[in-house]
Amino acid sequence: MNKTVTINISGIIFHIEEDAYDKLSKYLSTIKGYFSNADGGNEIMSDIEARIAEMLQSKTSAIKQVVLMSDVDYVMESMGKPEEFAGDSQDNATMDRNEADFEYTSGEPIKRRLYRDGDSKVLGGVCSGIGHYFDFDAVWLRIALLLLFFFGGTGLLLYIILWIAIPEAKTTAEKLAMKGEKADINNISKAVKEEAEQLKKRMQKYGKEFQNMAANNRDVPRNAAEKTVDFLSDILMNVGRVLLKIIGVFMVVFGILFFLGLSGSVFGLSFLTDSNNGGDWIDLLLLDGKDFYLGLTGIALFFGTPLIIIIYVGIKILFKIKYTNRWVNLSGGIIWLIGFLLLLYVGIKTGSDFNKTAKVRENITVKPYETLYLKMHETPLNYDELNMSDKDEEGEKNYRVNHRDNDYMIGNNHGIKYLLGHAQLNIIKSQTDKIDLVIVKEAKGSDKHSATERAKNILYSISQTDSVLEFDNLFKITNADKFRAQDLSIILKLPVGKIVYLDKSLANVMYDVENVTNTYDGDMINRRWVMTENGLKCLDCEGLDENNSDEHEEYDSESHVKINVNGVNINAKDAQIKVDSNGVNINSKESKLTIDENGIHVDAKKKKNK
Amino acid sequence: MVNSENTKAQMRKGVLELCILSILSQGDAYPTEIIEKLKETKLVVVEGTLYPLLTRLKNTGLLTYRWEESTSGPPRKYYMLTEIGATYLKELHLSWYELVDAVNKTINKQD
Numbered sequence: 039m040n041k042t043v044t045i046n047i048s049g050i051i052f053h054i055e056e057d058a059y060d061k062l063s064k065y066l067s068t069i070k071g072y073f074s075n076a077d078g079g080n081e082i083m084s085d086i087e088a089r090i091a092e093m094l095q096s097k098t099s100a101i102k103q104v105v106l107m108s109d110v111d112y113v114m115e116s117m118g119k120p121e122e123f124a125g126d127s128q129d130n131a132t133m134d135r136n137e138a139d140f141e142y143t144s145g146e147p148i149k150r151r152l153y154r155d156g157d158s159k160v161l162g163g164v165c166s167g168i169g170h171y172f173d174f175d176a177v178w179l180r181i182a183l184l185l186l187f188f189f190g191g192t193g194l195l196l197y198i199i200l201w202i203a204i205p206e207a208k209t210t211a212e213k214l215a216m217k218g219e220k221a222d223i224n225n226i227s228k229a230v231k232e233e234a235e236q237l238k239k240r241m242q243k244y245g246k247e248f249q250n251m252a253a254n255n256r257d258v259p260r261n262a263a264e265k266t267v268d269f270l271s272d273i274l275m276n277v278g279r280v281l282l283k284i285i286g287v288f289m290v291v292f293g294i295l296f297f298l299g300l301s302g303s304v305f306g307l308s309f310l311t312d313s314n315n316g317g318d319w320i321d322l323l324l325l326d327g328k329d330f331y332l333g334l335t336g337i338a339l340f341f342g343t344p345l346i347i348i349i350y351v352g353i354k355i356l357f358k359i360k361y362t363n364r365w366v367n368l369s370g371g372i373i374w375l376i377g378f379l380l381l382l383y384v385g386i387k388t389g390s391d392f393n394k395t396a397k398v399r400e401n402i403t404v405k406p407y408e409t410l411y412l413k414m415h416e417t418p419l420n421y422d423e424l425n426m427s428d429k430d431e432e433g434e435k436n437y438r439v440n441h442r443d444n445d446y447m448i449g450n451n452h453g454i455k456y457l458l459g460h461a462q463l464n465i466i467k468s469q470t471d472k473i474d475l476v477i478v479k480e481a482k483g484s485d486k487h488s489a490t491e492r493a494k495n496i497l498y499s500i501s502q503t504d505s506v507l508e509f510d511n512l513f514k515i516t517n518a519d520k521f522r523a524q525d526l527s528i529i530l531k532l533p534v535g536k537i538v539y540l541d542k543s544l545a546n547v548m549y550d551v552e553n554v555t556n557t558y559d560g561d562m563i564n565r566r567w568v569m570t571e572n573g574l575k576c577l578d579c580e581g582l583d584e585n586n587s588d589e590h591e592e593y594d595s596e597s598h599v600k601i602n603v604n605g606v607n608i609n610a611k612d613a614q615i616k617v618d619s620n621g622v623n624i625n626s627k628e629s630k631l632t633i634d635e636n637g638i639h640v641d642a643k644k645k646k647n648k
Numbered sequence: 649m650v651n652s653e654n655t656k657a658q659m660r661k662g663v664l665e666l667c668i669l670s671i672l673s674q675g676d677a678y679p680t681e682i683i684e685k686l687k688e689t690k691l692v693v694v695e696g697t698l699y700p701l702l703t704r705l706k707n708t709g710l711l712t713y714r715w716e717e718s719t720s721g722p723p724r725k726y727y728m729l730t731e732i733g734a735t736y737l738k739e740l741h742l743s744w745y746e747l748v749d750a751v752n753k754t755i756n757k758q759d
Contacts, residue, residue, distance in 0.1 A: 048722040069696070078703040085699045088722045089679055095721050118694020 043103055048084070048091040052098070054105040062110045069120045075217045090117065150218040153207035153358035162201040171357070192298060199346060203353045205361040266415045282355055289352030297345045303340045333384040339377025343370055391522060396489035402475040407505035409566065410473070412530075413541030415501075415508045446521065457515040461498060461526045462549035465538065467569055468531035475500065480525040495519050498526055511547055532569040537568045537577065555579070600620050658689055664701060666744055667691055669729065670736040672711065678724040702727060710736050
């Protein structure tokens with residue numbers, strides 16, 4: 039007993055056995071796959087179906103009503119294999135095709151694959167190939183790519199990647215596959231249905247085998263288990279394939295996005311060096327213009343090549359392209375290596391320019407006055423040149439710059455670029471009774487000599503009119519000198535008894551100036567300070583708190599006495615006595631005495647002669 | 649290894665068009681009839697070859713067809729020659745005889 043299916047071919051009803059039906063429907067869909075793209079494909083199909091109906095009719099009668107497997111075999115034999123006659127629907131070029139070309143084995147319609155179409159190409163047939171794959175006119179793609187070309191040449195690059203990644207359809211089989219059955223929704227649902235049917239059958243088969251298992255031998259369960267494993271691995275394979283596709287999409291999309299970003303910044307750097315941005319910094323860091331472009335090329339190759347490879351691999355995953363071009367991997371590696379070497383070269387060359395540090399001291403004689411007025415130059419800089427927004431809105435001159443510390447800025451004076459850095463002012467006690475002003479300039483270079491030269495080239499000026507000392511707030515470095523960690527500090531050595539008035543314009547320049555009351559730099563301005571034996575002391579600080587003396591005692595380790603529940607702690611300038619739960623500890627500059635759980639320990643340091 | 653089957657198939661394919669047109673010049677026919685005649689002369693090995701060819705000839709305007717009801721099966725598609733088809737066939741006939749002549753001479757010389 040066999041189950042039959044009722045089918046309708048060319049308007050005639052047939053009863054056909056289930057397995058025979060499967061075979062026939064597979065056969066018909068295979069033929070359909072061949073003719074789906076041919077002229078009059080539907081007509082050919084209906085002619086063929088009419089003929090099959092006729093043949094089947096001759097095989098059935100009132101006595102033999104059902105179409106059997108042997109009847110289907112007869113039909114297939116007389117009609118022939120699709121690959122034997124499908125060529126006639128194509129142009130004559132396919133007539134001379136070789137059977138060996140044909141990868142057709144499964145009995146399924148040919149799955150559409152992505153190939154370059156050499157027959158209707160403009161450059162490499164990439165666009166027409168993609169057009170075949172997605173069923174649209176290649177012209178639109180060509181236009182789109184041409185437009186993309188104006189975005190940093192992305193279109194061209196994408197085209198070249200596709201050209202390399204997609205193989206050309208050379209044999210007839212490849213040309214057929216290029217226009218093969220499209221993976222559209224109908225096909226997919228059909229495939230899913232078939233898959234589900236097969237699954238059902240397999241499950242039924244497994245069920246039977248499990249039923250037989252008890253009655254028959256023991257080989258069956260192991261066999262069934264193996265089959266279950268096969269089945270599970272089938273499912274895993276399918277899930278894996280989907281995941282791979284998703285990964286492919288991500289690779290292509292992100293590869294292109296990152297590449298756009300990279301090409302944008304590289305082209306931006308090479309074209310926009312006039313404006314106040316990263317290009318200037320690279321320009322200031324590198325040795326000269328040639329290295330600047332070498333560096334850019336290095337960056338482009340070093341970061342661009344992996345991105346291109348990512349896009350390339352993504353495309354291959356997406357379109358299941360198995361064909362590999364070994365020159366791609368090789369040349370990709372070489373280009374990347376070139377980029378790496380370029381970066382290495384520029385990096386080492388630039389880095390070696392930071393090798394040695396040199397300090398240059400310039401002494402400036404200051405005419406002595408009882409009280410010195412220290413302030414900034416009236417117009418130390420044209421702030422407009424700096425593109426800076428921290429000009430005081432009320433019109434009052436304000437030399438405060440938001441970024442203190444070691445921030446550098448780029449200035450632009452009539453097209454000539456220069457680097458600006460913050461100078462630092464410190465006031466200390468003079469060992470003599472003369473007022474000394476020292477400018478310490480610092481810079482790095484490949485050797486001591488060039489570092490010294492560079493330090494000397496730092497532009498900075500201090501001028502004195504009567505008792506007024508005027509400072510620049512920023513020091514200048516010309517672009518030719520490059521940025522080599524230049525730094526500049528001013529040390530005013532003030533004898534005991536002399537007085538300085540710190541103008542409020544100095545707030546930006548003063549750097550941790552020591553004083554007896556530990557007043558912060560910001561609070562020292564607008565006041566007069568006298569130099570005493572212990573340091574600067576404020577003359578008109580009434581009303582100003584002595585900067586929270588409790589707090590700063592904590593971290594003032596210079597000299598204090600502290601007695602509390604923890605013990606005794608006496609700190610002098612060069613000595614310390616500490617008594618606490620650990621024992622007694624006496625330290626001086628030259629020796630050390632410790633009494634603790636280990637006993638008494640005396641340590642006298644040897645004087646080192648330097 | 650030379651596959652003579654393949655060459656033979658190609659030769660048959662080459663003259664198939666001429667043969668179909670010739671059969672139809674003797675009277676209208678539907679595919680099964682055409683196939684039977686061709687099978688008698690062993691010109692067709694698999695029937696599938698015929699259908700794409702018929703459709704192509706029809707699309708190029710050499711053939712046309714009409715439907716005829718059948719008592720025993722699906723309606724039959726009777727193909728017939730058009731005027732263009734008839735003139736085309738005459739040209740083919742001429743060139744066929746020329747070809748046969750030329751081929752025969754060549755082959756006989758080889759002998």
